[in-house]
Amino acid sequence: MRQEDRKETEIQIEYIKKAAALLSEKETEAGRKLRACVVTFGCQMNARDSEKLIGILEQVGYEITEDENADFVLYNTCTVRENANLKVYGRLGVLNGYKKKNPGMKIALCGCMMQEPQVVEKLRTSYRFVDLIFGTHNLYKFPELLVSVLSQEGTIIDIWDKTDRIVEDLPVKRKYSYKSGLNIMFGCDNFCTYCIVPYVRGRERSREPEDILAEAKSLAQDGCKELMLLGQNVNSYGKNLENAPSFAQLLEMVCNVEGIERVRFMTSHPKDLSDELIQVMKRNPKICRHLHLPLQSGSTEILRRMNRRYTKEQYLELALKIRREIPDLSITTDIIVGFPGETESDIEDTLDVIRQVRFDNAFTFIYSKRSGTPAASYEDQVSEEFISAQFDRVLKLVQETAREQAGKYEGLTMDALIEEVNESDPTLVTGRLSNNCLVHLPGDASLIGSIIPVFLRECKGFYYLGERK
Numbered sequence: 242m243r244q245e246d247r248k249e250t251e252i253q254i255e256y257i258k259k260a261a262a263l264l265s266e267k268e269t270e271a272g273r274k275l276r277a278c279v280v281t282f283g284c285q286m287n288a289r290d291s292e293k294l295i296g297i298l299e300q301v302g303y304e305i306t307e308d309e310n311a312d313f314v315l316y317n318t319c320t321v322r323e324n325a326n327l328k329v330y331g332r333l334g335v336l337n338g339y340k341k342k343n344p345g346m347k348i349a350l351c352g353c354m355m356q357e358p359q360v361v362e363k364l365r366t367s368y369r370f371v372d373l374i375f376g377t378h379n380l381y382k383f384p385e386l387l388v389s390v391l392s393q394e395g396t397i398i399d400i401w402d403k404t405d406r407i408v409e410d411l412p413v414k415r416k417y418s419y420k421s422g423l424n425i426m427f428g429c430d431n432f433c434t435y436c437i438v439p440y441v442r443g444r445e446r447s448r449e450p451e452d453i454l455a456e457a458k459s460l461a462q463d464g465c466k467e468l469m470l471l472g473q474n475v476n477s478y479g480k481n482l483e484n485a486p487s488f489a490q491l492l493e494m495v496c497n498v499e500g501i502e503r504v505r506f507m508t509s510h511p512k513d514l515s516d517e518l519i520q521v522m523k524r525n526p527k528i529c530r531h532l533h534l535p536l537q538s539g540s541t542e543i544l545r546r547m548n549r550r551y552t553k554e555q556y557l558e559l560a561l562k563i564r565r566e567i568p569d570l571s572i573t574t575d576i577i578v579g580f581p582g583e584t585e586s587d588i589e590d591t592l593d594v595i596r597q598v599r600f601d602n603a604f605t606f607i608y609s610k611r612s613g614t615p616a617a618s619y620e621d622q623v624s625e626e627f628i629s630a631q632f633d634r635v636l637k638l639v640q641e642t643a644r645e646q647a648g649k650y651e652g653l654t655m656d657a658l659i660e661e662v663n664e665s666d667p668t669l670v671t672g673r674l675s676n677n678c679l680v681h682l683p684g685d686a687s688l689i690g691s692i693i694p695v696f697l698r699e700c701k702g703f704y705y706l707g708e709r710k
């Protein structure tokens with residue numbers, strides 16, 4: 242950790258103490274415990290950030306609740322697709338209703354959506370009841386901003402264009418005791434033409450390997466068995482560091498941390514996925530048998546216009562090589578339908594890749610125009626009729642190959658990490674296999690957090706029914 246980042250941690254810890262003092266005054270005035278609620282939108286990076294925000298609020302003294310009718314509500318927003326923004330505006334109206342009944346309530350917004358200048362302007366002018374707006378680059382300043390919002394009225398807006406800071410060791414409240422996300426890097430330098438992430442999450446900056454390993458060790462000591470290494474493009478880990486290990490080497494170092502039994506990672510970029518990583522995944526049983534490898538489109542021309550920097554042939558060669566080298570690996574992907582200029586023959590290319598790779602599952606998205614991205618100004622936006630017809634074709638084929646892939650493990654016994662008591666049937670628990678498939682089996686809450694062998698009795702399309710072996 243850099244000296245100035247360590248110093249910043251100490252400063253923010255002091256602000257936590259100041260905020261705690263302010264909060265206890267407010268609790269005395271209110272004559273009751275004050276509650277805080279953090280709502281997370283979007284990806285696993287956001288989910289991990291929310292664990293830090295909740296950790297800080299809890300350290301300040303708030304009682305954490307999932308009820309949005311609370312004294313402090315923080316939305317950690319996403320902006321990857323337009324409807325994510327609309328959802329937030331809709332829910333702000335409800336929060337304003339609560340605030341009218343509880344005038345001391347504080348409403349705060351952070352995350353990727355706040356990095357869009359037109360959004361902040363709209364909030365500043367039309368949502369004056371919002372008390373705090375901050376972004377992705379100064380998340381670590383939340384204690385300091387909390388002191389400001391607890392000691393003054395009016396909307397505080399603190400958005401940064403960029404940062405090179407990685408401030409560690411602030412309080413964290415993890416959602417799960419047995420597994421955790423672990424950031425290895427922040428930001429993205431790829432500038433895919435449809436994607437807003439590089440504009441809201443900034444340039445790539447990797448954490449020092451010793452900081453990552455220190456956090457992995459403390460998570461293991463805290464009972465974590467499974468870690469998910471997080472980055473927008475984990476395969477380019479270490480580019481901004483001197484003498485950094487490659488991502489494959491870092492992955493093995495994390496696997497060697499005592500107490501860690503399973504390691505996952507997300508998200509990979511096909512143009513940077515190395516043979517070294519394939520060999521490390523092949524030989525190290527602690528690395529989960531699942532790889533998420535976004536394709537986005539099977540058409541080389543569309544991939545060029547997306548600035549993905551690989552062709553259909555290169556993606557196929559990589560995915561089929563991985564299938565050969567690690568036959569028991571599940572490969573999932575992301576596919577966008579309706580990118581500007583897309584034709585039926587482009588869709589044929591996408592369907593061809595799906596037929597050849599036979600993905601274990603795929604997240605299929607309709608192209609969402611994001612203002613500020615190059616593709617948003619492309620003239621040849623495609624029609625809704627084309628999109629809905631082609632989307633159904635892609636989805637149908639993806640579901641076909643996924644069902645076929647899922648069935649191949651029926652009758653086998655595989656290890657599952659038991660994650661929760663089944664929501665719809667409390668006599669069952671739900672576990673996750675190394676290949677990321679779910680299995681439901683008889684059991685109770687005492688099994689949560691343990692990795693046990695499970696006989697996969699029956700495949701039900703995208704999940705299994707099983708029993709403990």
Ligand code: SF4
Nearest residue numbers: 429431432433436438
């Ligand atoms: S790799 Fe592309 S799609 Fe992924 S976050 Fe970066 S710019 Fe977005």
